Amino acid sequence: MNRAPMTKKGAERLRKELDRLKSEERPRIIEAIAEARAHGDLKENAEYHAAREQQSFIEGRINELEAALSTAQVIDTSTLNAGNKIVFGAIVDLEDEDSGDEVTYQIVGDLEADIKQNLIAVTSPIARALIGRLEGDSIEFEAPRGVKNYEIIGVRYE
Template structure:
């Protein structure tokens, strides 16, 4: 199976969620199922069915996170030599040429991406156009609305 790149922060967030699911949510669901069983007839017991459904979602998410972590290639960009090139994990300050706005993005794994937090997937069109570039280079991103040019102002290995 192919390894997927993930930042140290992304892996930490998944581990925290996994810990919550296993140590808090799973025991609560088990207790809910036990309580619901005490109410008698399971065929018409809504609490029991709701708890079993929640248990299914919880167990599915635990398996999903464990799978992601086992296939993750965790990259700590702070431990890599800063060559000035944009790579996975770097934080990039850009100047968007058409509307003369500055924007900062961090290139992260697919599961970590959150455009509202300026975290873009390594597989996004913007990140693909940026990878390998350095300060003062211009990256051209093909979008449905046409090409967008970004001038690279700063590359940080944070």
């Protein structure tokens, strides 16, 4: 079995989401379905159908999270000692060689990736370009808007 890597923080965040779905969202949807069912004819009951659709989505997400957490290889990134070499879990400070803009990313597992929080998937093009590199190296990779060039200005693990 292929165990997908996941950071300890990411696993905790996904467990919280799973707990919330099971303890808050699932009971709320069951109640909404029961209430909509009480309104009579289910064929033309939009509330009932919307609640059933939402229930299906929530149950799917619960299954996805349970499966991912049960097979994940959880890695405590604070114990990694890779120095200034980039491996899974690294927090990397980059400078765009074209614009001079600086950005910081952490390389995480696919399921915990969230670009809004600067968490990039280990399978993403930028992460693949970064893995194995050292502080001071330059990388080039194909981004959705064309080729990007970054200098690695910092590497740390927390």
